[in-house]
Amino acid sequence: MAELRYREALNQALREELERDERVFILGEDIGVFQGAFKVTDGLLEAFGDKRVRDTPISENTIVGLGVGAAMTGLRPIVELMTVNFSLLAMDQIVNHMAAIPYMFNGQARVPMVVRMPQGAGHQLGPTHSHCLEAIYLHVPGMLLAVPSTPADAKGLLKAAIRDDNPVVFIEHESLYGAKGEVPEDEDHLVEFGQAAIRREGTDVTIVGISRMAITAQEAAETLAEEHDIQAEVIDPRTLRPLDLPTILESVRKTNRCVIVEEGWPHGGVGANLAALIQEQAFDHLDAPILRVSGLDLPMPYSKPLEQLAFPHAEQVVETVKSLF
Amino acid sequence: MADGLDEAREWLATMLLIRRFEERAGQMYAKNKVGGFLHLAIGEEATIVGAVRAMRDEDYLISTYRSHGHAIARGTDPKRVMAELFGKATGVSGGRGGSMHMFDGERRFMGGYGIVGGNLPLAAGIAFSSDYRETEEVTVCVFGDGAANQGTFGETLNLAALWKLPVVFMVTNNQFGMGTSLERHSAQTDLHKRGEGYGVPGLRADGMDVGDTYEVMSEAIERVRADRTPILVEAVTYRFAGHSMADPEEYREKDDVKEWREQHDPIKNFAEKLEDVDLEALDEEIGARIDAAVEFAEDSDFPTPESIYDHLYVDG
Numbered sequence: 246m247a248e249l250r251y252r253e254a255l256n257q258a259l260r261e262e263l264e265r266d267e268r269v270f271i272l273g274e275d276i277g278v279f280q281g282a283f284k285v286t287d288g289l290l291e292a293f294g295d296k297r298v299r300d301t302p303i304s305e306n307t308i309v310g311l312g313v314g315a316a317m318t319g320l321r322p323i324v325e326l327m328t329v330n331f332s333l334l335a336m337d338q339i340v341n342h343m344a345a346i347p348y349m350f351n352g353q354a355r356v357p358m359v360v361r362m363p364q365g366a367g368h369q370l371g372p373t374h375s376h377c378l379e380a381i382y383l384h385v386p387g388m389l390l391a392v393p394s395t396p397a398d399a400k401g402l403l404k405a406a407i408r409d410d411n412p413v414v415f416i417e418h419e420s421l422y423g424a425k426g427e428v429p430e431d432e433d434h435l436v437e438f439g440q441a442a443i444r445r446e447g448t449d450v451t452i453v454g455i456s457r458m459a460i461t462a463q464e465a466a467e468t469l470a471e472e473h474d475i476q477a478e479v480i481d482p483r484t485l486r487p488l489d490l491p492t493i494l495e496s497v498r499k500t501n502r503c504v505i506v507e508e509g510w511p512h513g514g515v516g517a518n519l520a521a522l523i524q525e526q527a528f529d530h531l532d533a534p535i536l537r538v539s540g541l542d543l544p545m546p547y548s549k550p551l552e553q554l555a556f557p558h559a560e561q562v563v564e565t566v567k568s569l570f
Numbered sequence: 571m572a573d574g575l576d577e578a579r580e581w582l583a584t585m586l587l588i589r590r591f592e593e594r595a596g597q598m599y600a601k602n603k604v605g606g607f608l609h610l611a612i613g614e615e616a617t618i619v620g621a622v623r624a625m626r627d628e629d630y631l632i633s634t635y636r637s638h639g640h641a642i643a644r645g646t647d648p649k650r651v652m653a654e655l656f657g658k659a660t661g662v663s664g665g666r667g668g669s670m671h672m673f674d675g676e677r678r679f680m681g682g683y684g685i686v687g688g689n690l691p692l693a694a695g696i697a698f699s700s701d702y703r704e705t706e707e708v709t710v711c712v713f714g715d716g717a718a719n720q721g722t723f724g725e726t727l728n729l730a731a732l733w734k735l736p737v738v739f740m741v742t743n744n745q746f747g748m749g750t751s752l753e754r755h756s757a758q759t760d761l762h763k764r765g766e767g768y769g770v771p772g773l774r775a776d777g778m779d780v781g782d783t784y785e786v787m788s789e790a791i792e793r794v795r796a797d798r799t800p801i802l803v804e805a806v807t808y809r810f811a812g813h814s815m816a817d818p819e820e821y822r823e824k825d826d827v828k829e830w831r832e833q834h835d836p837i838k839n840f841a842e843k844l845e846d847v848d849l850e851a852l853d854e855e856i857g858a859r860i861d862a863a864v865e866f867a868e869d870s871d872f873p874t875p876e877s878i879y880d881h882l883y884v885d886g
C-alpha cells in the first residue's frame with residue numbers, strides 16, 4: 246500500500262491503463278500542456294505523447310462525440326470534461342449517442358469509453374460551476390455510473406471503468422482531489438462496479454452517503470457514536486449503476502432506519518430513487534420513514550455563508566439521524 | 571481617435587480604473603476576501619473601453635466571466651462590483667453570482683456568464699427582441715477566442731445572419747483559452763474570418779489600442795444599427811495575468827509576457843500619445859475610488875440566511 250492523494254490515485258490509474266493498453270487514449274480541455282485543470286493528468290503528455298494525450302478545443306459535445314466514434318471503431322477513449330457542469334453541453338452525445346448506441350443497434354456496436362469529470366460545491370464557484378449532477382446521469386439507462394470517495398476507490402474504479410466494455414460516466418469530487426488514503430500498488434487493483442463499501446458498522450441506523458457525502462456521513466457517524474450513543478452503519482455505494490442494493494437492504498433490515506445523504510438537489514435525486522427502492526423491498530423492516538439530507542433546492546449561490554448553507558454538512562446529518570429516535 | 575481631448579482622457583481614466591480595480595481584486599483574493607475563480611482583464615482594458623464607448627446607452631452588452639471591466643466601463647459603480655466579489659448583499663448580483671456573474675440591467679449590461687460560449691445565443695435573443703420591439707438598439711456580445719470553438723458560435727452566427735439580427739459579435743482574442751494557445755485550438759487563427767461562411771462579415775481591431783478598437787467597433791455598431799444584420803469583430807489583445815488566480819502559466823514563455831507588458835501596454839501607450847496628462851494625479855484619484863470600493867465591500871453585510879430562496883421564483 247502507498248499513501249496517495251485522490252488526484253494521484255487517478256493519475257496512476259490513467260498511467261497504468263495507458264501503459265497496459267495501446268487502444269486507450271485521453272482527450273480533454275487543457276489536459277496536456279496545462280496538465281489538467283485539477284492536475285489529474287499531470288505528466289501524462291510528457292510520458293505518452295500527444296497521440297495518446299490530446300488537448301482539445303472547448304467543444305464539450307463534440308469531444309464526447311468524437312470519443313463515441315472512436316470507441317465504436319475499436320479504441321478505448323477517456324474523455325475528461327473540466328467539470329460536471331460543462332458536461333451539460335455534452336448531454337446529447339452522452340445520452341442520445343454514447344448510452345443509446347449499443348442497444349439501438351442491437352449490440353452490433355460497442356462504446357467502451359469513460360467520461361470523467363469532477364463535481365461539487367465548497368469553493369465559491371457560484372451557480373454555473375458548483376453542482377452535483379449524479380442524479381441526472383443515474384436517470385439514463387445504458388451506461389455505468391461511478392462516484393468514488395476515496396483514493397483507493399478512485400484508482401480501482403477508474404481502472405475497472407477503462408477495462409469495461411460499457412460506457413461509463415465517472416464523477417469525481419473537487420473537494421477530494423487533495424484527500425489522502427492508502428492505495429494498493431498492484432497494477433491489477435480493480436474495484437468491481439456494483440459493490441458497496443461498508444465504511445463503518447453499526448446497529449442503530451443505516452446512513453448511505455453519495456460521492457463526497459460518504460465522507461460527511463462517516464464524520465456524522467463518529468459524532469453520533471461519541472455524543473449521542475447512536476451506532477450508525479455507513480454505506481458508500483461507490484457506483485450507482487449498477488447499484489449494490491442487496492448490501493443496503495441487508496443493513497436496513499438490521500438497523501431498521503435509514504438516512505440518505507447527497508450533495509445534489511432533492512427532487513428526483515439519488516436519495517429519492519433509493520428511498521423508493523428500499524421501501525419497496527424492506528418496508529416491513531422500517532421503524533421510521535427514510536429521510537434524506539440533500540443540497541438545497543436552488544442554484545448554488547456564490548456568497549460564502551449562503552453556499553455553506555446550500556450543501557450538507559455533518560451537523561445536518563447528525564440532526565436528521567437524531568430525529569429518527 | 572477620440573473627438574476631443576476630454577474624451578480621450580476619459581478613455582484613459584476608465585482603462586486605468588479597470589486596471590487598478592483588477593489589481594486590487596487580485597490582492598483581495600490573496601487575502602481570502604474574494605473566493606471562487608477570479609479572472610482578471612489586465613492587458614485587455616482597451617478592448618473593453620474601446621467597445622463600450624462605441625455603444626449608445628440604449629445598446630445592450632453581454633459578456634463572460636472576465637467582465638468586471640465591462641460593468642465598470644458601462645457605468646456600474648466599482649463599489650458594487652467589489653461588493654459582489656466579496657459576496658455581499660450590496661453587490662451587483664446580491665452576492666449570488668460572484669466574479670463570474672456580473673449584471674447591471676439598468677445600464678443594459680446583460681451579464682457575465684460562467685459557461686464558455688453560453689452568452690452567444692442570449693445575444694441573439696436580445697437582438698431579436700430589439701427588432702421585435704422595433705427599436706434601433708444594437709447588442710454587443712463579447713466572448714473569448716476559446717469560446718469561438720463552441721457549437722453555439724456556429725449556431726448563433728448562422729441564425730443571426732439568417733434572421734438578420736442586430737448583433738456585433740466581438741471576439742476578444744487574447745490568444746489563449748486557459749492554457750491552450752490560439753494556434754493549438756483553432757485551425758483558422760484569423761478569427762474575424764470565422765464568420766464568412768455563415769454570412770457574417772468580419773473586421774479586425776488592434777485590441778491594444780483603444781482608439782483603433784473604438785473606430786472599428788463604432789463602424790461595426792453603426793453598420794449593424796443601419797443594416798440590422800450581424801458583424802464579427804476580432805480584437806487582438808493579450809492577457810497579461812494568468813487565466814485565473816490559480817494559474818502557474820507554464821504554457822507560455824515568461825519573456826513573451828514581459829514583452830507584451832512592456833511594448834504593448836494599452837494604458838501606458840495611450841497615455842504617451844496624449845499631451846498634458848498627469849498620470850500620477852489620475853492614478854491617485856483612482857486609487858481613492860478603489861479604496862472606497864474596498865471599504866464599501868468590507869462594510870457591507872453578507873446576504874442573510876433567510877434570503878437564500880429569494881428570486882428563485884417570481885412571487886405573486
Ligand SMILES: Cc1ncc(C[n+]2csc(CCOP(=O)(O)OP(=O)(O)O)c2C)c(N)n1
Nearest residue numbers: 331636684685686714715716717746747748
Ligand atoms: C462550457 C465550459 N467549458 C469549459 C469551461 C472552463 N473554462 C473557463 S474559461 C476557459 C477558457 C476560455 O477561453 P477564452 O474563450 O479564450 O476566454 P478567456 O478566458 O481567454 O477570456 C475554460 C476552458 C467553462 N467555463 N465552460
Ligand SMILES: [Mg+2]
Nearest residue numbers: 714715746747
Ligand atoms: Mg482567450
